[in-house]
Amino acid sequence: MTRIPVRRALVSVYDKTGLEELARGLHESGVEIVSTGSTAGSIAALGVPVTPVAEVTGFPEILGGRVKTLHPHVHAGLLADQGNPEHVSTVDELGIATFQLVVVNLYPFRETVASGATPAEIVEQIDIGGPAMVRSSAKNHNSVAIVVDPGSYIEVLQAVAAGGFDLITRQRLAGQAYAHTAAYDAAVANWFGQQAVLADAQAAVGIEGGENTTSNWPPYVGVALERAEVLRYGENPHQRAALYVQQGAEPGIAQAEQVHGKAMSFNNYVDGDAAYRAAFDFDEPCVAIIKHANPCGIATGADVAQAHAKAHACDPISAFGGVIAVNRPVTPAMAEQVADVFTEVILAPAFEPAALELLSTKKNLRLMVVRGPRPHGAEQRPISGGVLMQDADALDAPGDDPGNWTLACGQALHAGELAELRFAWRAVRTVKSNAILLAKDCASVGVGMGQVNRVDSAKLAVARAGERAAGAFAASDAFFPFADGLQVLLDAGVRAVAQPGGSIRDAEVVAAAEAAGVTMYFTGTRHFAH
Numbered sequence: 001m002t003r004i005p006v007r008r009a010l011v012s013v014y015d016k017t018g019l020e021e022l023a024r025g026l027h028e029s030g031v032e033i034v035s036t037g038s039t040a041g042s043i044a045a046l047g048v049p050v051t052p053v054a055e056v057t058g059f060p061e062i063l064g065g066r067v068k069t070l071h072p073h074v075h076a077g078l079l080a081d082q083g084n085p086e087h088v089s090t091v092d093e094l095g096i097a098t099f100q101l102v103v104v105n106l107y108p109f110r111e112t113v114a115s116g117a118t119p120a121e122i123v124e125q126i127d128i129g130g131p132a133m134v135r136s137s138a139k140n141h142n143s144v145a146i147v148v149d150p151g152s153y154i155e156v157l158q159a160v161a162a163g164g165f166d167l168i169t170r171q172r173l174a175g176q177a178y179a180h181t182a183a184y185d186a187a188v189a190n191w192f193g194q195q196a197v198l199a200d201a202q203a204a205v206g207i208e209g210g211e212n213t214t215s216n217w218p219p220y221v222g223v224a225l226e227r228a229e230v231l232r233y234g235e236n237p238h239q240r241a242a243l244y245v246q247q248g249a250e251p252g253i254a255q256a257e258q259v260h261g262k263a264m265s266f267n268n269y270v271d272g273d274a275a276y277r278a279a280f281d282f283d284e285p286c287v288a289i290i291k292h293a294n295p296c297g298i299a300t301g302a303d304v305a306q307a308h309a310k311a312h313a314c315d316p317i318s319a320f321g322g323v324i325a326v327n328r329p330v331t332p333a334m335a336e337q338v339a340d341v342f343t344e345v346i347l348a349p350a351f352e353p354a355a356l357e358l359l360s361t362k363k364n365l366r367l368m369v370v371r372g373p374r375p376h377g378a379e380q381r382p383i384s385g386g387v388l389m390q391d392a393d394a395l396d397a398p399g400d401d402p403g404n405w406t407l408a409c410g411q412a413l414h415a416g417e418l419a420e421l422r423f424a425w426r427a428v429r430t431v432k433s434n435a436i437l438l439a440k441d442c443a444s445v446g447v448g449m450g451q452v453n454r455v456d457s458a459k460l461a462v463a464r465a466g467e468r469a470a471g472a473f474a475a476s477d478a479f480f481p482f483a484d485g486l487q488v489l490l491d492a493g494v495r496a497v498a499q500p501g502g503s504i505r506d507a508e509v510v511a512a513a514e515a516a517g518v519t520m521y522f523t524g525t526r527h528f529a530h
């Protein structure tokens, strides 16, 4: 493989991490370093020889740094194919020296947006010259190696000392470089999109009839995904699969840190995500046990061990091979309970040392550290040929506060009972629609999920609860279109029901509850989850 010896390098970095080692190493290998303003200043301060880029261009940096490397003496030096005799003679005639290595990292655009800077400050942090150099060098990877990641300087110095970069490495670096500028431009485009949304919203204020409905979503959304892991297989063994993390996204399970166990599978991630969302919906210590993206047990408790015991008791048969999420650090007491049950994954914000030690003896159990709370931004759902976007179904709708519920029939519940019904209401939204959840003592006791009619979901919940259905607190993720589904719950002896209300047959539904002497609240909010 042909290596291209590095004689001349262009270094222009905003992030000066590792710059000292890089500059010293390049100099020791006999490489001439050309550099921009403060990068050159930092290198010179180390006592390492450096040529300021203005000496190469014969032009000062102007417009507050907007123009420093945008010059033919730089870009021809980056773009000349050093294996092409015509290119070589052209640059020779014009007295342009070529580069074999370019090290660039860009102005911190995303960080500046996140810092709450003004639009003018943000715009100034859109790097122009940097991406131009990155793209020129990457295009000309036949002659130039382009490095955008301060984490790869050691590899860079090794390659330089070994006689230069081979073609495969230059191609790989070029790919990384284009991914880097693409992600950067996507972040810039997304910011401009957000500005457009804000401008539209401001323009809509005062328009009679109110709200701006057309432009609440940006005209373009750039998503940059970086492969974090190749998975053994997908949902089934014949499907290939990989995990990608979304750059700039709120951290979630894709960014979780594995502290024990074999590699996560595709299904572990899917179930883990459902478990994470469920457990982190609660402020109290909460444990959710998930199978096939649905809870087979969810409970809150005084501590995580109690919450786990209650969640497990909901459906011990289904809990076998489950994925567990907990919204507090795992304690030794909880770890002892879990150790007795075959479990695929536990996700938690932390594991107490003794818990970690105990659970680490289980070689098939995966332990993942996740940072809560669950992401609240917009959610994407791929469909064939596109993506649907929606606001995350946060638990902040008026109907999520029992204080806003309407008593449809029966005696108002006292505070303790209302807390039970509130638990059922919060927990049911983690269940795939049609969803019916029966709870007692702030623990699910029967869950009916994913049925194509509400009657079957009710039957399933009641069947799973068995005797526990009597006196249970029931929640339905959407209204009862007829009284039949509710009747299943009433016949099983539930104590109270929370449901959105809003069916054209509400009167029939309420009459059925009233006849059974059961309290029913309308929440006014629906929580479908598909």
Ligand SMILES: NC(=O)c1ncn([C@@H]2O[C@H](COP(=O)(O)O)[C@@H](O)[C@H]2O)c1NC=O
Pocket (backbone or CB within 6 Å): 012, 013, 014, 015, 035, 036, 037, 038, 039, 040, 065, 066, 067, 068, 069, 070, 104, 105, 106, 107, 126, 127, 128, 129, 130, 131
């Ligand atoms: N305008 C230009 O010609 C230009 N050339 C390089 N840059 C950026 O300037 C930064 C380095 O500048 P300095 O060495 O002055 O800290 C790098 O992030 C680089 O991407 C430029 N800045 C912005 O566009």
